[in-house]
Amino acid sequence: MTRPAVRDDLRELEGYHSPQVDVDVRLNTNESPYPPPDAFRDALAAELSRVEWHRYPDRAATALREDLARATGVDASQVFVANGSNEVLQTVCLAYGGAGRTAVDFQPTYLMHGQIAEITGTAVHHGRRAADFSLDLAEVESVLRATQPAITFLCSPNNPTGMIESPEVVRAAVDLAPGVVVCDEAYGQFADWSALELLDEDRPLVVTRTYSKTWSMAAARLGYLVGPTWLVAELEKVGLPYHLDSLKQIAGRVALRFESEMRERVGRLVAERERLVAALEDLDVQQWPSGANFILFRPRAKPGREVWQGLLDRSVLIRDTSSWPGLEGCLRVTVGTPAEDDAFLAALTEVLAA
Numbered sequence: 570m571t572r573p574a575v576r577d578d579l580r581e582l583e584g585y586h587s588p589q590v591d592v593d594v595r596l597n598t599n600e601s602p603y604p605p606p607d608a609f610r611d612a613l614a615a616e617l618s619r620v621e622w623h624r625y626p627d628r629a630a631t632a633l634r635e636d637l638a639r640a641t642g643v644d645a646s647q648v649f650v651a652n653g654s655n656e657v658l659q660t661v662c663l664a665y666g667g668a669g670r671t672a673v674d675f676q677p678t679y680l681m682h683g684q685i686a687e688i689t690g691t692a693v694h695h696g697r698r699a700a701d702f703s704l705d706l707a708e709v710e711s712v713l714r715a716t717q718p719a720i721t722f723l724c725s726p727n728n729p730t731g732m733i734e735s736p737e738v739v740r741a742a743v744d745l746a747p748g749v750v751v752c753d754e755a756y757g758q759f760a761d762w763s764a765l766e767l768l769d770e771d772r773p774l775v776v777t778r779t780y781s782k783t784w785s786m787a788a789a790r791l792g793y794l795v796g797p798t799w800l801v802a803e804l805e806k807v808g809l810p811y812h813l814d815s816l817k818q819i820a821g822r823v824a825l826r827f828e829s830e831m832r833e834r835v836g837r838l839v840a841e842r843e844r845l846v847a848a849l850e851d852l853d854v855q856q857w858p859s860g861a862n863f864i865l866f867r868p869r870a871k872p873g874r875e876v877w878q879g880l881l882d883r884s885v886l887i888r889d890t891s892s893w894p895g896l897e898g899c900l901r902v903t904v905g906t907p908a909e910d911d912a913f914l915a916a917l918t919e920v921l922a923a
């Protein structure tokens with residue numbers, strides 16, 4: 570048999586690289602180390618017992634969108650929901666990217682922005698962040714002028730560097746961008762401001778969020794976008810019919826009843842992050858200030874890859890970002906429970922001394 574050829578532009582594409590291995594301490598994918606409260610599980614179980622399994626879900630996910638809209642202070646027609654924020658991003662790319670169009674990101678940043686855009690046939694141009702990983706508006710302006718992107722990706726707090734973009738910079742980037750601007754706020758609840766403040770029917774800005782991190786619901790695969798009504802209407806056309814199952818719609822609604830518990834977990838993680846930052850200061854690593862639930866650092870005396878492997882040998886898995894553009898030698902650790910972080914610090918101390 571002659572194997573059918575995959576699309577020319579996908580031949581060189583590599584899949585998503587984040588090993589799922591069995592280890593004692595898993596600090597590699599920025600999940601919450603804490604599950605949602607028991608009361609959430611109980612409420613969800615009760616709701617799920619009423620699911621009409623023989624019927625398709627509400628195609629418009631009306632109730633979930635209304636609840637999210639209320640929690641966000643917008644109208645339900647401004648909310649789009651999908652299976653994880655990655656699917657939200659894919660839907661934006663399907664609707665506004667595609668053949669003959671360009672998307673721009675500013676590296677180092679979340680690699681899936683470029684990857685998802687490429688898979689949808691969108692050309693991708695990578696701008697650069699400044700040496701301290703901040704967005705340099707002169708670079709932003711020159712890249713946007715030169716490439717005229719249909720989609721511009723921003724990320725705040727930025728994964729994997731942790732930096733929260735300032736309102737001034739995001740606003741300026743939105744004013745400069747000729748097309749849709751996506752501000753990815755997967756870690757938005759950790760920041761002291763949100764680009765949601767800048768939403769306007771006359772501004773092609775969308776903010777994406779997820780249940781995977783702060784809501785402690787990575788297992789559910791649920792994400793959403795808030796943006797102008799007319800843009801959400803275009804996304805609705807592109808989404809598959811009944812793409813969001815009933816379980817997820819219910820889980821997303823029940824979760825919102827436990828917002829104060831979510832905020833409490835975020836507060837606990839911020840305090841724990843600061844403890845981790847202080848501990849890393851005593852080790853021979855460079856680190857960058859983080860406004861999220863992870864820390865980017867670079868071992869000074871040893872290659873990042875070697876340190877990553879040494880940690881894995883001690884059953885501690887973190888993210889190897891050392892081969893990402895602009896992140897030579899860098900690693901990213903997710904803030905875990907105090908016990909997990911102690912195990913990480915002990916292993917790191919050992920590896921650096923070995």
Ligand code: PMP
Pocket residue numbers: 598599652653654655656679724728753755756778779780781787790791792
């Ligand atoms: N955006 C950013 C910046 C992320 O870090 C992640 C998760 N790694 C996502 C989007 C995707 O999250 P999900 O698909 O789980 O909602």
